Amino acid sequence: MNLSKKLIAACCLLLSQTTFAHGPLAVPLIGAPTPPVPGLLDGSDPIVVNKDMAIALGKALFWDVNIGSDGMACASCHFHAGADNRTKNQINPGTLNSDADDNFDILSSGYGGPNHELYAIDFPLTQFNDPLDKGSGMLYTSDDAIASSGTFSGELTGVSVFSGMNDNCDRNADPVFNVHGTGTRRVEPRNAPTVINAVFNHRNFWDGRANNIFNGSSNWGDRDPDAGVWVRTGRRKVEKQRLHLENSSLASQAVETALSQLEMTCSNRSIADIGRKVLLRNPLQHQKVHYQDSVFGPLNLSLSTTDEQQKGLNTTYKRMIRSAFARKYWSYNRRGNFGAPAIGGLAYNQMEANFPMFFALALQLYETTLVSDQAPIDTAVRDPDTYKATSLTESEQRGAQVFTESHCNLCHSGPALTAAAITTNSALVTPTPDAFYGPAHSLRAFGPEAMGKVPVDAAKDAGITEFPNVVTRDVTRNPAGQKLMDVGFFNTGVGNPDKDPGLGAVDDFNKPLSLSSQYVQYLMGNYNEVKDQAAAQVHSCQFITPLAWNLGFDFSFPAFFTLSMDREVDGNREGQNEIAKRSQDCQDNAYAWIPTTEAAITAFNNPNDKKLLIASKAAFKVPTLRNIELTGPYMHNGSMATLEQVIEFYARGGNFDNNNTHDFLTFTPMSNDPQKRADLLAFLKTLTDDRVRFEKAPFDHPELIVPNGHPGDDSLVSGGNPIDSALATEDFIVVPAVGANGIATPLAPFANNLL
Amino acid sequence: MIPLTKKTIILSSCLLSLSALTAQTATASSSYSSSAEIQYSISASNRNGSGTLLDLDISDFIDPYPGTESLTSTYNPDIYDPYNGLNINHTNKLSAQDNISDGSATSEYFSDFQLDFKNVSSDTNDIFDITINYTYTLSAQSLGENANTSISIEAYNGNDDWLGGDVLETSTNVLPNIDQLIFSDTFDFTLAANQQESIYLYTFISGNLEATSVAPVPLPAAFWMFGSALMVFPSIRKLQKKAA
Numbered sequence: 001m002n003l004s005k006k007l008i009a010a011c012c013l014l015l016s017q018t019t020f021a022h023g024p025l026a027v028p029l030i031g032a033p034t035p036p037v038p039g040l041l042d043g044s045d046p047i048v049v050n051k052d053m054a055i056a057l058g059k060a061l062f063w064d065v066n067i068g069s070d071g072m073a074c075a076s077c078h079f080h081a082g083a084d085n086r087t088k089n090q091i092n093p094g095t096l097n098s099d100a101d102d103n104f105d106i107l108s109s110g111y112g113g114p115n116h117e118l119y120a121i122d123f124p125l126t127q128f129n130d131p132l133d134k135g136s137g138m139l140y141t142s143d144d145a146i147a148s149s150g151t152f153s154g155e156l157t158g159v160s161v162f163s164g165m166n167d168n169c170d171r172n173a174d175p176v177f178n179v180h181g182t183g184t185r186r187v188e189p190r191n192a193p194t195v196i197n198a199v200f201n202h203r204n205f206w207d208g209r210a211n212n213i214f215n216g217s218s219n220w221g222d223r224d225p226d227a228g229v230w231v232r233t234g235r236r237k238v239e240k241q242r243l244h245l246e247n248s249s250l251a252s253q254a255v256e257t258a259l260s261q262l263e264m265t266c267s268n269r270s271i272a273d274i275g276r277k278v279l280l281r282n283p284l285q286h287q288k289v290h291y292q293d294s295v296f297g298p299l300n301l302s303l304s305t306t307d308e309q310q311k312g313l314n315t316t317y318k319r320m321i322r323s324a325f326a327r328k329y330w331s332y333n334r335r336g337n338f339g340a341p342a343i344g345g346l347a348y349n350q351m352e353a354n355f356p357m358f359f360a361l362a363l364q365l366y367e368t369t370l371v372s373d374q375a376p377i378d379t380a381v382r383d384p385d386t387y388k389a390t391s392l393t394e395s396e397q398r399g400a401q402v403f404t405e406s407h408c409n410l411c412h413s414g415p416a417l418t419a420a421a422i423t424t425n426s427a428l429v430t431p432t433p434d435a436f437y438g439p440a441h442s443l444r445a446f447g448p449e450a451m452g453k454v455p456v457d458a459a460k461d462a463g464i465t466e467f468p469n470v471v472t473r474d475v476t477r478n479p480a481g482q483k484l485m486d487v488g489f490f491n492t493g494v495g496n497p498d499k500d501p502g503l504g505a506v507d508d509f510n511k512p513l514s515l516s517s518q519y520v521q522y523l524m525g526n527y528n529e530v531k532d533q534a535a536a537q538v539h540s541c542q543f544i545t546p547l548a549w550n551l552g553f554d555f556s557f558p559a560f561f562t563l564s565m566d567r568e569v570d571g572n573r574e575g576q577n578e579i580a581k582r583s584q585d586c587q588d589n590a591y592a593w594i595p596t597t598e599a600a601i602t603a604f605n606n607p608n609d610k611k612l613l614i615a616s617k618a619a620f621k622v623p624t625l626r627n628i629e630l631t632g633p634y635m636h637n638g639s640m641a642t643l644e645q646v647i648e649f650y651a652r653g654g655n656f657d658n659n660n661t662h663d664f665l666t667f668t669p670m671s672n673d674p675q676k677r678a679d680l681l682a683f684l685k686t687l688t689d690d691r692v693r694f695e696k697a698p699f700d701h702p703e704l705i706v707p708n709g710h711p712g713d714d715s716l717v718s719g720g721n722p723i724d725s726a727l728a729t730e731d732f733i734v735v736p737a738v739g740a741n742g743i744a745t746p747l748a749p750f751a752n753n754l755l
Numbered sequence: 756m757i758p759l760t761k762k763t764i765i766l767s768s769c770l771l772s773l774s775a776l777t778a779q780t781a782t783a784s785s786s787y788s789s790s791a792e793i794q795y796s797i798s799a800s801n802r803n804g805s806g807t808l809l810d811l812d813i814s815d816f817i818d819p820y821p822g823t824e825s826l827t828s829t830y831n832p833d834i835y836d837p838y839n840g841l842n843i844n845h846t847n848k849l850s851a852q853d854n855i856s857d858g859s860a861t862s863e864y865f866s867d868f869q870l871d872f873k874n875v876s877s878d879t880n881d882i883f884d885i886t887i888n889y890t891y892t893l894s895a896q897s898l899g900e901n902a903n904t905s906i907s908i909e910a911y912n913g914n915d916d917w918l919g920g921d922v923l924e925t926s927t928n929v930l931p932n933i934d935q936l937i938f939s940d941t942f943d944f945t946l947a948a949n950q951q952e953s954i955y956l957y958t959f960i961s962g963n964l965e966a967t968s969v970a971p972v973p974l975p976a977a978f979w980m981f982g983s984a985l986m987v988f989p990s991i992r993k994l995q996k997k998a999a
Contacts, residue, residue: 161859162901162928162965234915235955280903280963282928316903316926331920333863333907333959334822346823346861 021405023461024451025387029373029415031437034199035247035423040361047326048361052299054324058366059295060283060313061359063702067274068264069167070152070723076706077148077263079735080747081630081692082194082370084148087753088117088709089184093176094143096189097499102176105142114177114184116714120754125639126655131648132671143499146638148192149185149707150263152727156343159277165286169266171724179717183727185707188262191638194631196692197624199368200421202470204253206620206636207502208489209513214248217356219256223509223531229357230350232332238350247423250367251360268342275355282312287703289313292739294697309737321351321358329354369698372626372689382442386453392686399683402676406668411490413462414451417625420488426468429459463487465542466585470534471519473543475663476615482545482559483615484516488622490662493654494635497618502636504617514616524604525597540570540594541586548593559610566599615660629688632750641751643684647677696742704735783856785899787962789906790850795889797841803880810876811883813838819849819866828853828862828962851960857968868956874946887942887954893923897932901965913953
């Protein structure tokens with residue numbers, strides 16, 4: 001690149017990329033590799049020795065209402081296309097906000113708060129006079145979140161190891177979640193995302209706090225110094241060992257949610273206590289299991305017949321664990337090494353102490369089977385050259401074009417339609433001999449053109465390269481600038497950025513959740529502050545916009561480390577091998593630089609310096625768009641009920657302009673074109689797998705009884721719940737057991753349930 | 756070292772006890788009764804054709820003890836044949852039981868059995884090939900309202916290598932609630948002069964019980980029927996809300 005071009009580029013990198021359609025196509029999920037988990041099932045000493053039994057264990061744990069303290073299962077918030085379509089008692093007032101808000105807003109219907117049953121007119125939660133024009137003025141906004149009702153919670157006092165769904169807890173009406181002093185179920189602070197295809201997410205939760213590395217007992221990966229699992233090392237020896245399982249964010253997520261006092265549990269309750277409760281019980285003790293269940297049936301675990309559906313599996317959780325997991329994790333029979341319950345009682349045994357690991361990994365293995373790769377977008381015939389889908393309807397094909405020209409594809413990228421699927425996206429663009437994906441009639445080779453023809457449809461435009469970077473640098477707006485970003489986490493101005501901080505929050509150790517923050521520590525040479533090793537392995541030359549830049553001449557730009565004295569070759573600190581690695585598959589080889597530690601420290605300590613700014617505040621994980629037709633409401637705060645409202649949101653360039661908003665939230669070709677918006681909607685519906693719509697295998701499931709608000713409304717409930725008289729009586733949804741052949745009536749979108 | 760030979764499991768299950776199942780609703784008690792019996796004999800030969808077995812020292816040690824006990828649980832470690840010679844059958848047995856009519860109870864019992872072998876010969880030609888023939892019988896019975904019992908047996912050598920083992924579990928909530936597992940195999944190893952080896956056989960019995968002092972009321976087919984309602988007519992509810 002000659003000098004004049006570099007100058008222009010350096011000056012003008014602020015220009016958005018929205019001037020033309022480009023970037024990866026929406027591609028099939030068939031044959032896309034799930035991220036590998038070394039050591040889980042493979043190697044000389046795998047943790048899991050019977051994969052089928054571990055999956056069965058995970059399916060049981062996922063659907064079992066015994067896991068919660070008062071009837072909540074994981075599935076209770078993830079039962080409808082992997083998400084939650086309940087509409088009553090689903091409002092959180094903003095308890096996660098930076099200025100925690102316990103006050104419920106009155107929504108557009110004139111009602112709100114605990115036990116409110118949502119109206120269609122309550123949505124979206126931020127409304128403009130003209131929904132397509134942000135400049136028309138904001139009519140209404142609420143910092144409430146439409147999420148999922150969970151537990152009554154309380155303080156654990158005891159539990160049976162054989163029977164009784166509910167734990168014994170001291171329970172009272174919650175000070176926030178109540179109707180005139182009668183307790184209602186608490187509501188979690190963010191919209192439950194779908195579990196289907198969540199295996200592809202490098203991290204999980206909207207704020208990424210479900211670490212990619214599973215440490216055996218908590219969600220914090222290598223950040224947690226106390227985490228580990230108990231391993232038997234001899235006939236009388238057992239010791240706690242660190243666990244480091246890659247690509248195991250689903251396991252990290254499981255151990256956190258099970259301990260949520262909004263979603264599932266009473267306080268003073270550990271996952272070892274959950275183990276103590278369930279180990280001797282029949283899995284799914286209170287729930288019917290279909291005789292054709294796709295997982296339990298082949299293992300002969302279901303007690304049901306064609307004539308009669310029975311409850312429970314014909315085994316115990318203890319037996320399933322012994323069958324599924326290597327014996328060194330459960331065979332030590334002596335107590336005394338593993339701690340004891342907070343409420344007192346017998347010390348834990350090894351199986352109870354390691355129950356977090358069994359629980360989490362079994363759930364992960366089950367959730368790994370929940371991949372929906374048979375949607376129209378997957379099975380469509382594709383042009384062998386461009387790889388564009390040619391057998392969709394004309395409107396759907398136009399919609400795919402709108403998806404690209406409006407730059408939806410630059411965040412919702414790859415086969416899972418999320419940039420958060422870092423490992424899989426990267427694997428697809430890596431040249432691999434004899435590796436193909438897609439439907440049999442339209443296979444595509446792994447490599448740089450896996451997601452479309454280079455240069456126009458290059459995956460690289462979305463930051464997808466052969467190396468799975470967890471950090472990138474890209475352009476923000478308001479004002480325009482460049483900032484470091486966690487790959488797959490973006491601020492799109494959905495909610496007031498001063499409310500829910502999202503990725504901008506801190507972990508339990510008071511360190512930033514953001515991997516970009518750790519990357520900055522790495523740049524400054526503070527290696528002890530880098531707990532997630534992926535943050536120290538970032539390849540800067542793959543940033544969408546450079547951090548340090550070799551222009552070929554010394555000139556200082558405020559947004560980049562361009563002076564030769566301020567930069568060093570990326571990988572220089574690690575050695576020649578790393579330099580070679582970090583100069584491959586670059587956006588531009590001139591980007592393969594990082595600041596020196598001195599330059600980084602100087603920039604970091606200068607409040608006016610812009611080079612190391614991070615766009616993590618109010619950034620949230622990009623969700624998959626697969627099955628999006630069925631997984632409303634939408635966004636981290638559930639603030640949009642329909643895909644039409646989502647499209648309007650993007651057409652107007654978001655809700656809340658702030659200086660971390662991604663540059664792509666701007667006027668798009670669909671903003672003033674209703675036909676384009678209609679076509680985009682048609683395209684989004686091609687992402688629905690009919691097996692999800694009809695709950696066919698692998699999306700079949702046991703019976704589930706889901707709490708669904710309380711008789712009455714947001715101004716009247718009745719006390720006298722059998723769990724505790726201070727709590728409101730309840731309504732329930734009965735989700736019948738479904739076998740491999742699915743259901744006759746398809747699942748409906750969320751909005752169909754609204755008043 | 757002792758190779759881990761291929762298992763040939765001989766599993767014999769007792770008939771399920773129908774009366775025990777129906778007893779859940781007729782009586783209010785829970786009990787378990789379990790045992791682990793090991794029968795073994797030791798044979799040996801000296802590769803030194805002119806040698807004897809006099810320099811093969813064999814001794815045993817057994818330590819049965821309770822871990823956790825309830826107020827009513829008991830164990831019986833009394834069946835024990837101290838080692839007294841080659842080619843002689845020996846029997847060791849641990850049994851445990853508990854029975855309650857109300858409340859909950861957990862009990863755990865251990866029996867650590869150890870065989871020590873030592874070649875004390877000063878003649879390096881005296882190499883002993885040793886074979887331990889063994890059979891273990893695990894018997895487990897869970898009866899009444901809520902009972903679960905597990906028996907485990909495992910073998911280690913002097914290097915702390917796991918040689919094999921088994922687990923048998925019965926519960927009143929899984930059929931069969933009475934079961935037995937019988938397994939036979941051999942350990943083979945060789946001791947050169949001044950070498951020694953130990954074989955550890957650990958057995959463990961646990962029992963968990965819960966019972967209520969009155970005959971338990973079966974859970975209704977729909978537990979949610981206590982003071983709450985099924986949501987079966989959402990469309991009607993919608994109309995009512997709009998009218999208001």
